């Protein structure tokens with residue numbers, strides 16, 4: 001009996017609840033604060049600390065020199081040494097490095113200010129939702145501190161109901177993208193440290209009591225039951241019902257909300273048209289609570305492993321993938337729907353049914369478009385190379401980023417894998433760190449697979465972390481960082497685990513338009529040959545269930561300095577940053593066409 005009770009408990013709470021993060025923002029009643037903002041570059045944090053380094057926002061009555069007060073001189077004599085309204089402007093969302101020439105390499109503090117009016121009628125509530133700010137944000141509205149947030153790729157929100165006024169609001173955000181060893185990621189990465197407010201800034205208007213978050217997904221192990229939870233923010237005694245309708249499935253469910261504001265449900269469903277790359281079916285789903293409707297477009301599919309196979313809707317699938325950074329053609333963080341479509345359509349053209357969104361959670365447009373286009377997704381957090389595995393705060397930071405990513409994206413059918421880390425060096429502390437992240441993930445979402453991109457030595461997959469992963473993924477760079485391409489066919493791989501194996505990276509640099517012999521580094525011919533040889537080797541890897549070569553498009557990296565070739569870009573793209581397809585693109589395209597046939 002005890003066992004049954006525990007099981008019941010585990011199933012009904014299998015998908016966890018967020019800590020105040022509002023999900024499904026695109027379908028809510030929102031007002032965008034995107035657009036033109038003023039900014040002040042503040043390398044010495046003059047607007048944050050007094051000359052004796054007292055932090056202004058710790059004082060009851062902050063000095064007028066505190067930038068978040070947005071103070072203006074009251075007369076011609078008064079000394080005030082900043083003025084947002086006379087300061088230059090920048091587009092938000094957008095990183096500062098690609099918009100302001102003098103900030104290309106800047107890592108430090110910049111203040112942003114946006115003024116707005118907002119007429120909030122009585123009994124309504126207002127939230128400020130920030131899609132992502134890299135890396136650390138101190139947020140103030142009308143001179144009041146809302147909070148500090150760390151982590152450059154995940155959303156967060158603050159309630160501003162009691163602070164907002166009909167006219168003359170000023171939102172001030174200090175953004176600091178200084179790298180620190182203890183951060184996630186740490187000081188060393190192979191991508192550009194774009195600073196700024198890189199995703200949408202949105203006001204969300206809600207009722208006094210509203211649906212904050214929910215999961216509506218197939219129940220683990222049962223493709224004919226839709227299960228999950230609805231979480232109400234500020235449940236009032238008089239409202240204790242919520243309903244879910246999915247007209248196309250003839251579902252009209254009504255349930256009772258618990259005193260804790262949670263409704264857990266299981267709804268039998270018949271004749272579901274399951275989501276897959278061939279059939280990216282999304283259902284219109286409506287949650288009705290307190291006379292207000294919240295819509296979403298949700299796909300239903302199962303994803304599981306059986307011994308060394310990945311099964312999508314019960315059938316073996318080969319993940320024809322490509323790794324993608326969140327960068328747009330001009331350089332700079334990608335954010336818009338248009339940016340997402342450009343990247344994802346290239347992946348489709350390559351023959352992909354899957355994308356690895358490296359090395360951090362991408363913006364929500366990417367996963368929503370992947371849902372529509374029928375691309376499965378690997379979503380990852382920036383536990384990259386080394387982080388301070390022994391540091392509890394670092395762990396908490398990583399876990400918070402993971403929680404926010406899962407909260408935002410758990411209703412996206414496209415997401416099939418949560419990835420914990422990339423190329424982390426084996427040690428006791430690291431093993432514990434990743435195991436803890438994996439069990440945290442399972443406690444929030446037991447319906448998806450867990451992986452991490454590992455490193456291997458001597459063609460043997462035996463990283464101890466493999467034990468807690470559903471898919472054992474690894475990166476390898478035969479013919480680029482070592483090894484001889486001629487030997488490719490002779491290399492044999494071994495895995496300690498009878499689990500699906502996934503090659504999460506392979507590749508090499510080529511400068512588009514640079515031609516030569518196949519043994520001349522940096523040429524398109526070298527990269528082409530590298531792909532031909534790597535694929536010969538990869539094909540023979542036991543338990544192989546997919547690949548995501550590195551990478552779709554050349555991307556900016558401060559580590560890539562070779563003049564005339566790299567010029568600040570990692571050139572491993574199959575497509576150049578100008579959109580030119582390299583020869584290797586077609587090798588991969590052919591291979592994926594072949595794989596597609598094999599799995600039909």
Ligand code: GCB
Nearest residue numbers: 190422423475505550570572
């Ligand atoms: C890797 C990393 C990736 C790098 C890539 C490279 O193993 O995971 O972030 O950009 O190699 O180009 O060296």
